[in-house]
Amino acid sequence: MVGPTTSLTPLSRADGSASYQCPATGANILGSVNAPIELPGRRDALKPEDATVEVFIKPGTAPGGVGERYVEGIIKSMLGRLVLGREKSYARRGIVVTLAIVGGESKPRGDSYLTVLPALLQTSLLALLSASVPLSMTFSATVLGVNTLGEIIREPAPTDAAAATSLHVLAFSSKGHLLLNESRGSFDFDTWERIRQRALTICHGTLSGSPDGDVAMVEDVDGQPLEGVVRETVEDKYHQDYAWKIDAA
Template sequence: MGGPIASLNPLNRADGSASYKCVSTGSNILGSVNAPIELPGRRDALKPEEATIEVFVKPGTAPGGVGERYIEGVIRNALGRLILGRENGYPRRGVVITLAIVGGESVGRGGSYLPLLPALLHTAALALLSASVPLSMTLSATVLAVDSSGEIIREPSVKDAKAATSLHALAFTSKGQLLLNESEGAFDFGTWETVYERALAICHGTSTLSSDGDVAMTENVDSQPLEGVLRDTVQDQIHSEYAWKIDAA
């Protein structure tokens, strides 16, 4: 299975931006962040001591609906736990995150957004880093489907998600803590525990005990852990921007 393809700063007129493409599902997300900014006409919604987070999901060229409003709330709640909204310059200001679905399988009216949720979260996190928005930690997320035979499908397509018995989107912080858990369908606690362990391995790898007794996270059997993919994307951007300084040294 091919890993995701991510890049920073594809847009010139945003404070920060990122693109993220998941090869397995074909989802292609373009995100932008503007922060800190004034929110005209929203003084009643501004928080006096921290940032006000606004998230907008744009489904290609189609107008947004109930599904987009729901997933915007899910993303806003998850990112609100990461953004340090009390930092200098952010109280009573806005952090506006716009996520546009520019390719891949689209979500039909009334369809589930869970298959696209990890790509949306990764794009938002990378765009926030690109905009230098202060974060307490980062995140990594994945979606798993469970079919009628109990088999777990990693990053299912929209078609696979519709045929699945249950669908689970989980996100973890960079410290390995469960940040988000959204599930649909019928399942028992044993199934969820199996899904949780698989999702944790996908996002952070499997833990191994080295000869000196230290616990290290290694690549899982599927591919490089998603946390490493996001970290490598940021490191590559830093290297490209400061290559002249590194070469001069």
């Protein structure tokens, strides 16, 4: 399966930015982060000893609606648990995350927001890393659908998502903890448990032990784990920015 295409700092005037394109769902997201900044007109929302996270979703050329506000709340709540907002210079300041849907058929409106939610989450994480915002951990997210035959579909296309009996978005921390579980449709606990196991494998891969006792993350049947995609994106940017220093050493 073709993995997502990612990049860091595609925007030059933001403190941090990232792009994320998922060929399967058709989601194409461009995100930016500005932090730490003053939040004009929002003094009532500022925290005395912590940073305030704000998330804005721009659905292409269309105006935002109830679906966007709902997804903004999900992402804001999740990022608020990961951002180390009490670090120096972040108290009483704002961290503004802007996510623009620049392509694809999926839009976070009504019942269709689940298909694009993982791409929005991944873009926000990469943009925060690009802006050097301190985080307690990273995460990876995926969407799975269950068809009428009970088969699990990874990152279903909009047509498959519309025909699915249930859709599930799960996000796991870099430590393997379940951070987010958003589901829609009809399903039982056994189905959800199969979904959780499959999502964990997609996000973290499978573990392979070596004779010397080392444990490494390897590719599974779906290809490279999403956690590895995030790591490689950051490593590639690091090597690109510091190639001159690495070569000199």
